[in-house]
Amino acid sequence: MSDLNRAREFGFPVVGMVGAGQLARMTAQAAVALGVEFRVLAASLAESAAQVCPGTVIGDYKSAGDLLGFGIGCDVVTFDHEHVPGAQLAVLSEVTAVRPGREALVYAQDKLAMRNRLSFLCESLCEQAAAPALTDVRVRCPRFRPVGTLADVLAFVADEHAISGRPEWPVVLKAVSGGYDGKGVWICDSKEAVSEVLSHGIGLLAEEFVPFDRELAVLAARSPKGQGAVYPVVQTVQQDGICREVIAPAPGLASEVAELAQWLGLRAAAELGVTGLLAIELFQCEKELVVNELAMRPHNSGHWTMDASVTSQFEQHLRAVLDLPLGATACTSGAAVMVNVLGGDDPDLYSRFIHVMAADPGVKVHMYGKQVKPGRKVGHVTVAGEGSDVERLRDRAWRAANFLSLGTEEPAT
Amino acid sequence: MSDLNRAREFGFPVVGMVGAGQLARMTAQAAVALGVEFRVLAASLAESAAQVCPGTVIGDYKSAGDLLGFGIGCDVVTFDHEHVPGAQLAVLSEVTAVRPGREALVYAQDKLAMRNRLSFLCESLCEQAAAPALTDVRVRCPRFRPVGTLADVLAFVADEHAISGRPEWPVVLKAVSGGYDGKGVWICDSKEAVSEVLSHGIGLLAEEFVPFDRELAVLAARSPKGQGAVYPVVQTVQQDGICREVIAPAPGLASEVAELAQWLGLRAAAELGVTGLLAIELFQCEKELVVNELAMRPHNSGHWTMDASVTSQFEQHLRAVLDLPLGATACTSGAAVMVNVLGGDDPDLYSRFIHVMAADPGVKVHMYGKQVKPGRKVGHVTVAGEGSDVERLRDRAWRAANFLSLGTEEPAT
Numbered sequence: 163m164s165d166l167n168r169a170r171e172f173g174f175p176v177v178g179m180v181g182a183g184q185l186a187r188m189t190a191q192a193a194v195a196l197g198v199e200f201r202v203l204a205a206s207l208a209e210s211a212a213q214v215c216p217g218t219v220i221g222d223y224k225s226a227g228d229l230l231g232f233g234i235g236c237d238v239v240t241f242d243h244e245h246v247p248g249a250q251l252a253v254l255s256e257v258t259a260v261r262p263g264r265e266a267l268v269y270a271q272d273k274l275a276m277r278n279r280l281s282f283l284c285e286s287l288c289e290q291a292a293a294p295a296l297t298d299v300r301v302r303c304p305r306f307r308p309v310g311t312l313a314d315v316l317a318f319v320a321d322e323h324a325i326s327g328r329p330e331w332p333v334v335l336k337a338v339s340g341g342y343d344g345k346g347v348w349i350c351d352s353k354e355a356v357s358e359v360l361s362h363g364i365g366l367l368a369e370e371f372v373p374f375d376r377e378l379a380v381l382a383a384r385s386p387k388g389q390g391a392v393y394p395v396v397q398t399v400q401q402d403g404i405c406r407e408v409i410a411p412a413p414g415l416a417s418e419v420a421e422l423a424q425w426l427g428l429r430a431a432a433e434l435g436v437t438g439l440l441a442i443e444l445f446q447c448e449k450e451l452v453v454n455e456l457a458m459r460p461h462n463s464g465h466w467t468m469d470a471s472v473t474s475q476f477e478q479h480l481r482a483v484l485d486l487p488l489g490a491t492a493c494t495s496g497a498a499v500m501v502n503v504l505g506g507d508d509p510d511l512y513s514r515f516i517h518v519m520a521a522d523p524g525v526k527v528h529m530y531g532k533q534v535k536p537g538r539k540v541g542h543v544t545v546a547g548e549g550s551d552v553e554r555l556r557d558r559a560w561r562a563a564n565f566l567s568l569g570t571e572e573p574a575t
Numbered sequence: 576m577s578d579l580n581r582a583r584e585f586g587f588p589v590v591g592m593v594g595a596g597q598l599a600r601m602t603a604q605a606a607v608a609l610g611v612e613f614r615v616l617a618a619s620l621a622e623s624a625a626q627v628c629p630g631t632v633i634g635d636y637k638s639a640g641d642l643l644g645f646g647i648g649c650d651v652v653t654f655d656h657e658h659v660p661g662a663q664l665a666v667l668s669e670v671t672a673v674r675p676g677r678e679a680l681v682y683a684q685d686k687l688a689m690r691n692r693l694s695f696l697c698e699s700l701c702e703q704a705a706a707p708a709l710t711d712v713r714v715r716c717p718r719f720r721p722v723g724t725l726a727d728v729l730a731f732v733a734d735e736h737a738i739s740g741r742p743e744w745p746v747v748l749k750a751v752s753g754g755y756d757g758k759g760v761w762i763c764d765s766k767e768a769v770s771e772v773l774s775h776g777i778g779l780l781a782e783e784f785v786p787f788d789r790e791l792a793v794l795a796a797r798s799p800k801g802q803g804a805v806y807p808v809v810q811t812v813q814q815d816g817i818c819r820e821v822i823a824p825a826p827g828l829a830s831e832v833a834e835l836a837q838w839l840g841l842r843a844a845a846e847l848g849v850t851g852l853l854a855i856e857l858f859q860c861e862k863e864l865v866v867n868e869l870a871m872r873p874h875n876s877g878h879w880t881m882d883a884s885v886t887s888q889f890e891q892h893l894r895a896v897l898d899l900p901l902g903a904t905a906c907t908s909g910a911a912v913m914v915n916v917l918g919g920d921d922p923d924l925y926s927r928f929i930h931v932m933a934a935d936p937g938v939k940v941h942m943y944g945k946q947v948k949p950g951r952k953v954g955h956v957t958v959a960g961e962g963s964d965v966e967r968l969r970d971r972a973w974r975a976a977n978f979l980s981l982g983t984e985e986p987a988t
Contacts, residue, residue, distance in 0.1 A: 172946055173925045187607065194604045194627045197925070197942025197954065214607045216629045391936075472937050472959075487932035494907050494959070512586045512610070519900035523804075524885050529610025533585055541610065546885075546907070 174198050175484060178236035178258075179211070180223050184530040184539070185242040185460045185476075186211030188468065192476035198484065202242075203232045211242070213531045226253040233258040240438055240483045241459055244270040245340075261386065261437040261483040262458045269434050270458045273367055274338045277306045280453055283433050287426065299419050301426050301444075301451040306369040308338070315356045318368040326370065338365035347403065372452045374445035378412055379463035381441045381475060382427035383482045390431060391478065391488040392424040393471065398443065398463050404539070405462040407559070407574075408500040410470065410493065413552050415446075423451060430456070438482045439464070439475060462502070462539075467491075469526045470498035470546040496549025499556050501563035503541040505534035508569055511541070518543075518562045521571075525562040541566065587611050588897060591645055591671075592624070593636050594655035597943040597952070598873045598889075599624035601881065602655070605889035611897065615655075616645045624655070626944045639666040646671040653851055653896045654872055657683040658753075674799065674850040674896040675871045682847050683871045686780055687751045690719045693866055696846050700839065712832050714839050714857075714864040719782045721751070728769045731781040739783060751778035760816065785865045787858035791825055792876035794854045794888060795840035796895045803844060804891065804901040805837040806884065811856065811876050817952070818875040820973070820987075821913040823883065823906065826965050828859075836864060843869070851895045852877070852888060875915070875952075880904075882939045883911035883959040909962025912969050914976035916954040918947035921982055924954070931956075931975045934984075938975040954979065 170176055174197050179186045182204030190211055193200035201217030202209075212218040219235075221228030223246050230253060233239050238259040244267060246254075251264040262270075269276040281303040288300050305325065307318045315333065323330045335356065337346040342362050349371065350356045359366065377400060382392040394411035412420070423444060431440040441461030443454040464475035473481075473489025481488055503511075511534060518525060522545070529541040543566070545559040553574075560574035583589055587610050592599045595617030603624055606613035614630030615622075625631040632648075634641030636659050643666060646652050651672040657680060659667075664677040675683075682689040694716040701713050718738065720731045728746065736743045748769065750759040755775050762784065763769045772779065790813060795805040810825035811818055825833070836857060844853040854874030856867040877888035886894075886902025894901055916924075924947060931938060935958070942954040956979070958972040966987075973987035 172944075173923045174942075174944075175925070190627075191604050191607045194600065195939070195941045196928075197940075197944055199626075212629075213612075214603075214629065216625075216627065216631070218629070472939075481932070486928055487936065489932070490936040492937075510586045512588070515609075515899055519894070519902070523900065523903040524905075526608070526885075528608045529587075531585075531587075531610055 170199055175237040176201060176217075176235060177480060177484065178203065178219075178232055178239040179242055180229070180232070180239060180246055181242035182209035182211035182215070182218065183242050184210045184532070187214055187530060188465075188474075188528070189242070189460060189476045189479060190215045192474055192480055196477065196480055198480065201232070201236060203228065210530045210532055224250065226250045229254045230257055233260075238483050240479065241267075244458065259483075263435065263437065266435045266437070267458060270456060272339050273336050274308055274365075276456060277303055277367065277369075279434065280430065280456075281306075283430060284426075284453065287429060299416075299422060299449055299451060301422055301453070303453045304334075304369045304372055306367050309335070309366050309368045310360075312353060312357055312360060315350075315360075315368050316353070322370050328371075328373070332371045334369040334371050335359050336367045336369060338367060340364070345403070372445045372447065372454075374447050374452070376412075376446050377454070378415070378423060378444040378446050378451070379408070379441060379461070380423040380427040380444065381439060381461060381464045381467075382424070382431045382436075383439050383475075383478045383488050384428075384431040384436050385482045385488060386437050386485045388432070389488050390428045391491050392427050393464065393467060393475070393491045394493060395420045395423045396463055396466070402537075404502070404504070404537070406502055406504075407556070408463050408466055409552060409556070410466045410498045410500075411549075413497075419446070419451065426451070426453075437485075439479045462542075465528070465542050466498040466500040466544050466546075468528070469544040470495050495546035497552050497555055498544055498546040499552065499559040500542055500544045501559040502539050503529075503543060503563045503566045505532075505536050505538040505540050506567040506569070507536060509534040511566060514566050514569055518565050521565075522558055522562055525558060527562070527566070583612055588650040589614060589630075589648060590893060590897065591616065591632075591649035591652040592655055593642070593645070593652060593659055595622035595624035595628070595631065596655050597623045597945070598655040600627055600943060601878075601887075601941070602873060602889045602892060603628045605887055605893055609890065609893055611893065614645070614649060616641065623943045623945055637663065639663045642667045643670055646673075651896050653892065654680075657871065672896075676848065676850065679848045679850070680871060683869060685752050686749050687721055687778075689869060690716055690780065690782075692847065693843065693869075694719075696843060697839070697866065700842060712829075712835060712862055712864060714835055714866070716866045717747075717782045717785055719780050722748070722779050722781045723773075725766065725770055725773060728773075728781050729766070735783050741784075741786065745784045747782040747784050748772050749780045749782060751780060753777070758816070785858045785860065785867075787860050787865070789825075789859050790867070791828070791836060791857040791859050791864070792821070792854060792874070793836040793840040793857065794852060794874060794877045794880075795837070795844045795849075796852050796888075796891045796901050797841075797844040797849050798895045798901060799850050799898045801845070802901050803841045804904050805840050806877065806880060806888070806904045807906060808833045808836045809876055809879070815950075817915070817917070817950070819915055819917075820969070821876050821879055822965060822969065823879045823911045823913075824962075826910075832859070832864065839864070839866075850898075852892045875955075878941070878955050879911040879913040879957050879959075881941070882957040883908050908959035910965050910968055911957055911959040912965065912972040913955055913957045914972040915952050916942075916956060916976045916979045918945075918949050918951040918953050919980040919982070920949060922947040924979060927979050927982055931978050934978075935971055935975055938971060940975070940979070 397412035399407040807824035812820040
């Protein structure tokens with residue numbers, strides 16, 4: 163490894179990232195400019211980031227031994243996912259700086275801990291003088307309760323109906339940590355659906371189903387020194403639990419509401435002791451913002467920053483975990499639209515580059531080096547331009563993404 | 576190699592670049608987004624691009640065997656320098672697509688061939704109806720003559736004095752190809768200085784010394800299909816033969832003159848059969864543009880495109896050599912200033928990141944992974960912003976670059 167990269171000889175640090183998916187791949191790109199050495203802990207050399215990172219170490223992120231071997235060579239270790247178990251994080255912390263640390267990561271790993279902590283935080287934020295002064299929109303977490311049996315869930319459903327006045331169904335069930343079959347969230351319409359989820363025997367929360375107007379996300383960064391920075395609030399569109407589209411900044415968002423969301427991002431990062439990025443997904447309702455999920459890493463809702471912000475989220479994450487001063491978060495264009503490229507039936511993505519690039523020389527294509535499988539995120543496209551013309555940007559981005567996926571030009575819906 | 580990168584399995588091509596300096600390093604960054612596999616032929620794993628490129632092959636660019644071994648694994652081979660000899664290029668062309676090809680590269684390798692061809696091209700361009708219609712500014716090459724003896728040079732000096740009416744000295748001597756001690760251009764003030772250059776026994780041209788107002792550069796791209804694209808014309812500032820600063824677009828440049836330079840870039844790329852990028856350095860004088868040098872690769876004068884153009888020059892070069900449609904060349908901000916970071920006395924660059932990033936969160940830092948040596952290009956910084964405030968952008972960029980170099984804040988001169 164040492165003769166692959168001389169950066170360390172010259173006083174530049176070594177950053178390790180556990181996980182080698184597309185988030186690590188795009189972080190590797192950012193590391194090139196900073197001149198720091200970047201290594202990934204990958205399951206195989208075929209993974210997305212391993213393909214572009216000479217500093218790839220093969221290992222299992224659940225193995226304390228593999229993590230130790232990886233961590234010993236790094237000045238700081240960070241993550242492209244939240245799945246490293248707490249005990250292993252503790253071991254890793256013995257040999258290197260781990261950012262975000264175990265105490266913060268628990269809130270990205272354990273939804274019960276996150277809900278308890280953030281519910282309290284939201285309440286205290288709303289009670290503070292600053293928050294109500296900003297706006298009459300409040301920020302809160304969904305009502306929730308840990309459940310283990312059908313009776314638990316039915317009791318939650320009845321209570322929720324009584325409080326909200328909304329229909330009893332659907333109810334949301336979430337795995338406290340992990341999930342199964344790659345899923346961790348279920349929207350259940352009936353007792354039978356609840357029973358099916360319960361049958362898997364995993365720890366669950368029941369949550370109110372929030373009838374939102376749209377989804378937003380806020381992305382903040384925090385360094386060990388405590389410096390914070392926050393990006394403009396974006397609108398996200400999810401389909402079947404997958405992020406499909408991000409519009410930055412969120413169109414028509416009242417500045418007071420945007421500031422409230424940004425304030426939440428910065429405060430939550432500080433309160434939870436995050437180092438690196440913190441992404442918070444929000445439901446926007448008429449008079450409130452409701453916290454959905456959070457992540458402590460680069461996030462799909464921030465990919466637009468690569469092409470339309472002074473500092474990309476990947477560079478920002480590196481700066482934060484290295485305790486360097488954070489970069490400017492301003493947009494470099496009036497608006498940007500990112501659309502994920504999902505795999506379609508035809509695996510030959512590259513053959514479709516010609517059409518996409520010829521049709522729109524301004525579209526930015528980002529490929530992840532992944533084998534095409536139907537529905538899998540294999541890349542994304544971003545189109546940036548005038549803020550007054552978001553629908554045109556959406557149309558361009560969707561046409562490019564759909565053509566890459568499907569070989570047909572389908573406009574935004 | 577094959578298990579390092581699965582892109583090819585998925586139908587993505589393999590691009591090889593001969594040379595592993597900072598131009599290859601930044602091309603590697605661009606290749607990540609396109610999803611193509613990128614390999615470099617490097618002299619050692621310590622080179623700038625080798626540090627960030629898993630597809631590094633160690634070899635000698637002058638060795639036909641090494642080039643063949645490298646080229647066989649690539650769908651297309653391109654270059655981060657012009658030093659591969661013609662015979663070796665011919666061998667390489669037997670096994671893979673070489674872009675730019677040998678017939679074009681000769682004009683980047685042999686200044687006599689370049690001067691002959693471009694002098695003719697400039698004359699014919701100026702005679703065409705389109706050119707004079709654009710502007711009364713003409714474009715030409717410097718007067719030149721191959722020289723072998725002091726008498727040759729003195730005859731050129733006398734003739735040049737008679738034609739131009741300018742002082743006899745200085746005269747410019749240029750190596751026809753290569754040079755010695757890393758130099759290929761000498762500005763000679765006296766017979767003694769000329770004799771010193773002649774004593775090295777290399778092929779030389781004498782050229783008129785052009786008293787220019789400022790230096791410009793134009794960067795064009797051309798694909799094998801013949802598509803062309805050209806970036807806004809920039810102003811460059813050279814010190815001691817090294818590019819120090821680039822301002823994009825060139826401030827106060829009359830649009831007719833900018834169009835003439837862009838037109839020259841596109842026409843020269845087509846006439847010389849370039850595939851990939853063509854950079855032309857120009858002297859701007861009162862009533863004429865004079866062609867100084869050209870290069871067929873990403874160029875220092877185009878580094879600003881990474882942070883302030885829709886398509887970076889590195890992505891553009893890849894798109895061109897892959898015969899993909901070219902990307903948009905528009906600026907994403909009103910203006911951008913790039914300043915090279917030269918090595919100073921203190922090798923510890925990284926320790927100075929904190930000050931630079933804290934002082935200016937909007938500065939973009941690009942490091943090359945090179946050991947600091949006094950005067951060596953070890954990175955660059957770019958600051959983008961409003962076109963109405965170029966002096967402020969210059970000041971910010973110079974302060975950052977000087978601090979990284981020297982540890983002191985010195986403003987732009």
